[in-house]
Amino acid sequence: MKQNIYDHAEFFRQYKKLRQAPYNFNNLLEQPALKSLLPNLTNLQMLDIGCGMGEFAYYCIENNAQHVTAIDVSKNMLAIAQHEHAHPNIDYYLQAIEDYHAEPNSFDCITSSLSLHYIKDFSAVVGKIASMLRPGSVFVFSVEHPIATARKTLEDNWLYDDSGNRSHYAIDNYHDEGLREQTWLVDGVVKYHRSITTIINTLIEHDLTIEKMLEPLPDSEASQKLPSLEKEYRRPSFLLIRARK
Template identity: 85%
Template structure:
């Protein structure tokens, strides 16, 4: 099993509290951006990589998808998904994308929300995704922005002046790709940094055409609900890409 920090008891407890808050970065920024990149899902067969607690898989069914195959490495996540977002047309599997496989041309759309920055061999996974997509089909995904993952400390990289005012965001080690370890609720959370050019060129190498990229900005209503989102105007948290086979 690949790294599965989401089944760490303390991490999962804290993560649930974060996601259960009515206003968070996922609900107000990342998910609206991801959904804006989706095609019309009517009668689509979808693979959702890193499906988490199943909200997005259920959203796809609500938007007329024919079937969703939803995979995740976290037993905790899937227990919630199967309890709160079960549906006859959603199949949940406890599996990492590195170990999952399906026949070529199996899916009309493949999605991944904030899971691919946990993948060590990005090239191999993108190659697998490209094989599983039908010709003309869509791959939509989000990752933590490479500006965020670049610095090797991966802690709070905002720099403050002597008066305590936020001065700027520090970026370093951008082209030194690879493993990053950080403290997020608990020590030892492992992610992988790669540059924007590596992400784009890997998609191109597997014959995926880039159709749109987003570095989403919050609207005024979102900032009113969660004032910390104002920082997104100075440093983006997420990178989203829509590509077509």
């Protein structure tokens, strides 16, 4: 997550345009799934990793969380968060999770939306998260699905027939974990691929119990709003997990 692509001027211009569209994959698919995994937030102390523009942190306060500590590496993201989603019970910090420190047993719930695939040392970060959670508390997160990050050429992994229709989705190098560099809005976006086995076993190794996993599918209303969501029935974009300490 220390790569700060979100402060790249052209990337951020295009990303902001994407996120501000009325219908997108985040607000129609990933965010509803993430919210469905949350516990009752009333009076919880929360940490939101990779808080972005602050919409989710603000949602948690609106749903009765006591306080949200929200961290992100991007000045651009935090500038919007502090302008559009400021609240007395949200503290925004310019910080990578690798560098963030809190006392053990500090939080009732830790969340991360689509940020952990930027992390190089997943085990170290999960260990830190487990330490910061209070016993019985939950860690809820989403990542790009390992099916989508597996190939080492990540521009467009759909293959098409002679008529230009999607034929199938190509997967390769699934168990060859590690760095992936892709073109997404701009060249040189760095992410880290890891298998579902690695993700699950890393959580277990740090004494986190898997309670639920989601590979979300759009409902009919979402598909009508954004027809490109239909391809989720053929290849998932997101993997979401709730784990309890």
